Structure formats: structure tokens, C-alpha cells
Amino acid sequence: MRVAMIGTGYVGLVSGACFADFGHVVTCVDKDAAKIDQLNAGRMPIYEPGLEDLVAANVRDGRLSFALDGADAIRKADAVFIAVGTPSRRGDGHADLSYVYAAAEEIADLIEGFTVIVTKSTVPVGTGDEIERIIRARRPDADFAVVSNPEFLREGAAIGDFKRPDRVVVGLEDERARPVMAELYRPLNLNETPILFTGRRTSELTKYAANAFLALKITFINEMADLCESLGADVQQVARGIGLDNRIGGKFLHAGPGYGGSCFPKDTLALVRTATDAGSPLRLIETTVEVNDARKKAMADRVAAALGATDLKGKTVGLLGLTFKPNTDDMRDAPSLDVAPALIAMGATVQAFDPEGMHEAAKLLDGVVFRDGPYEAVEGADVVVILTEWDQFRALDLDRVKLLLKQPVMVDLRNVYRPDDMKARGFRYSSIGRPE
Ligand code: UGA
Numbered sequence: 001m002r003v004a005m006i007g008t009g010y011v012g013l014v015s016g017a018c019f020a021d022f023g024h025v026v027t028c029v030d031k032d033a034a035k036i037d038q039l040n041a042g043r044m045p046i047y048e049p050g051l052e053d054l055v056a057a058n059v060r061d062g063r064l065s066f067a068l069d070g071a072d073a074i075r076k077a078d079a080v081f082i083a084v085g086t087p088s089r090r091g092d093g094h095a096d097l098s099y100v101y102a103a104a105e106e107i108a109d110l111i112e113g114f115t116v117i118v119t120k121s122t123v124p125v126g127t128g129d130e131i132e133r134i135i136r137a138r139r140p141d142a143d144f145a146v147v148s149n150p151e152f153l154r155e156g157a158a159i160g161d162f163k164r165p166d167r168v169v170v171g172l173e174d175e176r177a178r179p180v181m182a183e184l185y186r187p188l189n190l191n192e193t194p195i196l197f198t199g200r201r202t203s204e205l206t207k208y209a210a211n212a213f214l215a216l217k218i219t220f221i222n223e224m225a226d227l228c229e230s231l232g233a234d235v236q237q238v239a240r241g242i243g244l245d246n247r248i249g250g251k252f253l254h255a256g257p258g259y260g261g262s263c264f265p266k267d268t269l270a271l272v273r274t275a276t277d278a279g280s281p282l283r284l285i286e287t288t289v290e291v292n293d294a295r296k297k298a299m300a301d302r303v304a305a306a307l308g309a310t311d312l313k314g315k316t317v318g319l320l321g322l323t324f325k326p327n328t329d330d331m332r333d334a335p336s337l338d339v340a341p342a343l344i345a346m347g348a349t350v351q352a353f354d355p356e357g358m359h360e361a362a363k364l365l366d367g368v369v370f371r372d373g374p375y376e377a378v379e380g381a382d383v384v385v386i387l388t389e390w391d392q393f394r395a396l397d398l399d400r401v402k403l404l405l406k407q408p409v410m411v412d413l414r415n416v417y418r419p420d421d422m423k424a425r426g427f428r429y430s431s432i433g434r435p436e
Contacts (some may be wrong), residue, residue: 003027006071006103008035008066009266010046010149010158010262011095011120012083016055018162020064022383024186028075029070039066047329047356050159051210065399074110081121081149081174082107082131084265093269095124104131113376114182118147122207122267124274128171128200147181148200150207157277163188163254168195171203191348208274211267212285217252218259219288222295225433235433236415255432256415257387260324262332265284265292283306291424296335299413300342306411306430313347318381318405320374321388321414322365323357331360335413338386340365353377379404389414398425 005016008030016028030036041060044052058064067073074080084099100121107117117128117135119128130144148171151421153161168188170181178197199207225235234256243250258370268289275282304312323426324334331337334357343350344367354361355372362370371377374393378384378401386393394416402408402425410422412431419436422429430436 001025001078001180002076003184004070004077005120006028006046006080006082006107006225007069007084007096007099008032008039008045009085009154010048010081012081013039013044013046013179014048014051014053014153014158014162015081015083015120015151017051017064018159019184020058020186021054021163022368024063024184026064026174027060027073029073030066030068033068036066036068040082044193047327048158049156050329054144054159060355062178070106071110074107075112075236077111077115079116079184080107081120082110082117083151086121086123086270088266088269092273093175094138094273095122095266095270097123097127097130100127101250102133104134105138106137109143109235111139111142111144114143114145114176116145116177117146117275118181120149120151122211123148124208124270125201127204128173135410138395145172145177146200147172147177148203152207152210156325159244165193168193168200169203169206171198171200171201171206172193174407187369208267208271211264212271212282212288213266214252215259215268215292216284216288218254218264219291219295221253221255221259222432223291228433232435233433234435236432255415257299257413257432258292258334260296260333260337261333262330263326265289265333277410296338297342299335299339299387300346300429301359302413303343303348303383304346305412306409306428307383311346312343315347316349316351316381317343317377318384319343319352319368320377320384320386320393321352321390322354322356323360323388324350326390327356329360331357331364334388336361337364339387340368346369351377351379351381354388356406357388357394371420375404377398380406382406383411384418385411385413387413389416398422402426 003019003024004027005012005028010242016026020026082103084094089096128146128148229236239253243247243253247287272286322336340350351369351371353374409428415431
């Protein structure tokens with residue numbers, strides 16, 4: 001199959017590379033000339049384990065290419081994927097669809113023969129209908145079907161998630177698109193991945209429902225962690241105790257500083273707005289959004305509390321981890337964007353280190369001192385705070401950390417270490433939802 005992938009963000013680039021690896025001929029198109037140059041030179045615009053090698057292998061074998069001008073690829077394509085950004089619209093929290101609609105117009109002018117147009121971007125319910133309307137209005141003669149095929153990959157585990165998904169959801173209204181989509185995903189059948197064919201609106205909503213449910217699950221365990229602290233219980237054991245029940249499932253029950261990233265905050269907000277507009281408000285998700293926002297901001301108070309104070313005047317905080325999760329350089333809606341400014345507002349000097357996120361973080365975080373490594377960030381600090389669970393922070397030389405700190409205090413917002421162990425090593429240690 002010939003595929004044109006519009007947009008080389010996380011979803012576009014990973015999907016494009018993986019479809020090429022499935023044996024299809026893929027052209028990834030982007031308006032950003034610098035990005036296309038970078039990709040053509042074999043450099044990845046994002047940090048994602050395994051991506052560079054996957055891209056290189058498929059470029060070498062002639063199945064994957066990158067283009068600034070997508071005209072030729074779109075004309076020849078059996079399927080054109082729209083994988084452009086859908087950021088939150090300033091002011092109202094709705095998804096901004098201007099990039100999606102611009103892509104639809106461009107596609108309309110170019111397609112030849114029967115073409116399946118697929119939205120991979122997370123788009124509000126009804127977007128497929130609107131794309132169809134735009135193309136039909138511009139090219140009444142065009143032969144096409146618009147399909148929704150949301151992506152469920154996680155950053156940091158993107159290639160594995162794409163190639164071995166729990167399921168693929170395909171929403172369509174025109175049966176002619178079904179064999180095309182089945183053929184695109186054919187290599188997955190070997191692994192017995194269910195491909196769920198639904199109506200287009202159902203598929204669009206399924207994506208939002210999945211992210212909202214996961215955000216809700218995390219927020220549930222975060223609140224349970226707070227309750228554990230009040231009652232002297234251990235949230236990790238509670239999570240295991242409930243997660244072993246198959247109806248609940250053990251994943252996404254790690255308590256922490258609140259969820260961040262490019263998807264959950266944006267998608268929960270957009271779903272809340274959609275539901276309100278539709279007259280069916282989602283009160284659980286409204287509360288999830290509020291609770292999570294407040295949680296991220298409140299993390300700085302825990303740092304002061306660990307030092308037995310209500311502010312951080314004259315204190316230095318060694319902050320480990322800035323990205324919203326490990327194995328990515330993505331800083332979008334990362335808890336650090338709330339936590340670091342709150343620490344500074346309380347009077348602290350913040351010395352931070354992140355393995356991949358500092359370049360981006362430097363643009364977003366005023367007043368933070370960036371250090372070259374975890375030990376440099378900890379040196380001379382009154383307290384070390386673990387904010388993102390990168391592997392290298394799981395394996396710190398704790399004796400060295402202790403010597404470098406002014407006093408041995410650790411606030412572990414990801415429950416990387418064990419309270420009894422830290423106590424035995426002489427640390428004043430606080431974590432999330434576990435007895436100290
Ligand atoms: C999320 C979903 O997991 C993907 O299925 C989805 O495709 C993607 O959004 C998307 O819509 O594009 P992602 O944002 O990459 O993926 O990252 P997650 O691993 O889901 O983590 C999101 C946030 O939740 C992070 O801040 C993470 O630290 C937090 N989290 C996750 C917890 O605090 N506890 C958990 O148990 C799990």
C-alpha cells in the first residue's frame with residue numbers, strides 16, 4: 001500500500017515509520033522545512049527509544065521518505081493519514097482543529113482515484129464528518145472515504161505500542177475503506193490483535209474515553225494515596241490489592257505528582273467541553289481535571305513540609321527529572337512546569353537535571369539553575385526531589401547523594417525508593433501514600 005502521512009509529530013513519525021516497517025511505502029510530509037531536513041539527515045526531532053534505527057532501516061530499504069511538498073505522495077496514496085497537532089484552543093479548552101482542516105483542504109486538491117483519508121490525530125467527535133464536508137465542497141468529483149483510526153501509543157514505548165497494540169480501532173461509514181484499513185494493519189493479525197470496526201463517531205469518542213478513563217484511574221489512586229497518608233496505609237499495597245482483580249487491572253495505578261504530557265491534560269479538557277456542549281456533562285472527568293491541576297501545584301508544599309517549614313526561603317532544592325515521564329524529551333504539561341515555579345515562589349533556589357528534557361525546559365522554566373548531572377543538581381542542596389522516574393534516578397549512589405546534600409532529606413514523588421531502606425541509610429525520606 002502507498003501511504004502519505006501528514007504531520008511528523010510523535011504520532012505521525014512513529015506511525016509512518018512503523019507502517020513502512022510493515023512493508024508499506026510511506027511518505028511523511030511536514031510543512032516545517034527544518035524538520036524535514038533533519039529527518040532526511042537521519043536525525044530525529046524527538047527522543048524516542050528505537051526510532052532512529054527504525055527510520056534508518058526503512059529509509060535504506062526505500063520504503064520511507066520525508067517530503068516538504070506532499071503533492072506527489074498524496075496523489076499516489078491509497079491512504080492519506082492526518083496526524084497533525086490538535087492543541088487546546090486558547091480560552092475555551094476545545095481542541096484546535098485548524099491544522100486538521102488545513103490538511104483536509106490540501107488533500108482535497110490532490111487526491112486521485114479512490115483514496116482513504118484517515119484521522120490519526122485525536123479529534124473531537126464529528127471531525128470526520130467535517131473533513132468529509134470540506135473535501136466534498138472543494139472537490140465534488142473526488143472519490144474518497146474518511147476514516148477515524150485513533151492511536152493509543154505511549155511516548156517512550158511508542159514503537160512497541162504501535163506494533164503490538166492491545167487493539168486497533170477503525171471507525172468508518174463507507175465499507176470500501178474496510179479492506180484498505182485491514183490491509184494496512186495485516187501484519188498485526190499474526191499477533192491476534194483485535195481490529196475493532198465501528199462507526200466513525202464511536203471511534204472518535206473511544207479515543208477520548210480511553211484517555212479520560214486512564215486519567216481518572218491515575219487520579220483515583222493519587223487521591224487514595226493522600227488518604228493512605230492520613231490513615232497510615234500503604235498505597236502501593238492498596239494498588240496491588242485492587243489491581244490483581246482483573247476487573248480493575250494493575251496498570252496505571254502508580255500514585256505520583258499528577259498526570260502530565262501532551263495527551264491526558266488536553267484530551268480530558270476537550271472531552272469535558274464536548275460533553276458540556278452536548279448537554280451531557282461528564283462530572284467525573286471535570287473533577288479529575290480539577291483534582292489533577294491542584295495536585296501538581298500542591299507538590300511544592302510537600303517539599304517545604306519535608307524540611308519542617310511552610311516556605312523555602314534560603315533553601316536549595318535539587319530537582320531530578322523535568323519531563324512529564326521518563327524516556328522522552330517532552331515537556332508538555334509536565335508537572336515540573338507547576339512544581340519548579342511553585343518552589344521558586346516559596347523562596348527556593350532550584351538546581352535541576354533531566355537526562356533529555358533540559359533543552360526544552362530551559363525555554364519554559366525561568367529562574368531554574370540547570371546542572372549537568374544528578375549529583376551536580378544535588379550538590380549543596382537542602383533536599384533532593386525526584387519528580388520523574390528516569391532509570392538513572394532509580395540507581396543513584398545514595399551514599400554520594402547523602403554526602404553532597406547539606407542534610408539528608410529526600411522527597412520522592414514517584415516512589416522510586418523504599419521507605420525502610422532510606423531510613424536505614426539515614427535519610428529523612430517522604431514519598432507518596434506510604435508510611436514514613
Ligand atoms: C497516553 C496514553 O497512555 C496513550 O495510550 C495515548 O495514546 C496517548 O496518551 C495519546 O493520547 O497520544 P502518554 O501521554 O505518552 O500516553 O503517557 P502515559 O504513559 O500515559 O503517562 C501520562 C501521564 O500519566 C504521565 O505524566 C505519567 O507520569 C502519569 N502516570 C501514568 C501516573 O502518574 N501514574 C500511572 O500509573 C501512569
